[in-house]
Amino acid sequence: MTDIERPDTPTLSIDQQLALRTAAARLHGEFDGIFATETIEQFLHSSYDQFAGHSTIPNFLPLLAERFARLRLRALAKVEGHHDGKPTVLFLCVHNAGRSQMAMGFFQHLAGDRALAWSGGSEPGHEINPSAIQAMHERGINIATEFPKPWTDEIVRAADVVITMGCGDACPIFPGKRYLDWELDDPAGKSVDDVRPVRDEIERRVRGLLDELGVPALT
Structure with missing residues (x-):
């Protein structure tokens, strides 16, 4: 990558x-032969910009940008016909900090490598809800390494099913896409005791969704 700093990107440290x-080098290695260098670098730059405005830990920005760019490139690859046929579900809520993260955690845990789950938010928060992390930990599922993120067009287009949870009119609508709306209490600001019933209802619905797929x- 020859010009990592751009006029619209905050000044970057040497690190x-x-x-x-x-x-960028890792992404080039993963997507070589699928996307051109310019596409990969554009996705990495724009992913960095998604988090640069509100991140409280600047040193983590390149890692977040890489992870989000990888997700977006995988989604674009599926849209363009480079996929293995696995069902893909996208879970959407407001902050991508509680409900959608728990749903993705259950889906990945129960489906293994036989299906894919992604998540996003209309107004992504800064961190995963601690009560949601603890409630999922009680079920042996770690969502502490996840991070709130927005959705993008290619991510929505690549999903076979889009599950919405309280994002209302802000949720993206694409004609021909299968949508399901799950009415669930928002765990924001709630104690672990209050989050457990939401967690259990999400698990029930995820199991039902897997049956449908x-x-x-x-387990």
């Missing part, structure tokens, strides 16, 4: 520039 170059739950 951040190096981290982004390293991230023909993906038997692993």
